[in-house]
Amino acid sequence: METPTLRPPLHRVSRTAIWYWTVRAALGWLILIAAQVGWLVAQGDYLGVRVSGLVITVVVAAAHLAVMPQWRFRVHRWETTPTAVYTQSGWFKQEWRIAPVSRIQTVDSERGPLERLFGLANVTVTTASAAGPLKISGLGQDTAQRLVAELTATAQATAGDAT
Template structure:
């Protein structure tokens, strides 16, 4: 007899390859705001020009490295999977987290597409459960997959016995 309890394991599916471009642009935009702010602050201070320039160059190098490395690393790590019994997720880049939510614990399933995600035809699916740990988020899905996933999880959760608490 097999154990019906889902076991924590690596999920099978990667997110959309477009997530790499999305995460790259998202990081670049955030770093641009930081660099402009730092440049304005440096221009308004009385510190020597050499220290200001060195600080801005260091910040720019960190920004470029983060913008190049982080999206590819996240893509290599981020995974998801659904089965009739559970939803599996794996996310992060420095700190990596694997989570599992039994279908019987699902309370809501949502999809979100911010303006930048819409540009890249991506979506984030959020599965809210009765867990104190919080919802499971699957970011970087192509929009069509996200829509199918929301429909599938909603149907499976409605069919599951109990009240998801």
């Protein structure tokens, strides 16, 4: 049996995740921009400061929306083998994780409303690790379902006490 080693996983998440991350981030930026527009049209002094704040927010938002989703897509990866689950995630703070299949306790899939709209799902692999569960975000719904079934079957067939 091969010994799992920390290495970059092979599979990327769904390309649709780029659009999902963009829309999710844009919604947050729109809330901030709406608040700033409300502040801009309110009566009061400091019009130059309010306009400058809005312009800076729009520029930072545009840069964030242009860079972050593409960057995350290049970083986020996953892979399963008969002996381990590998994940890589993040964009500023990047994390590589590996979990032996023999340590898997549960495998879950979840989809929020926005993820359902984009046909995406997340898979969470819970182990006995103090580092917490491994999360694979941005998978296509079909891929996530197959992955959950595969990991469940592999974990059940693997000798170990999952602790």
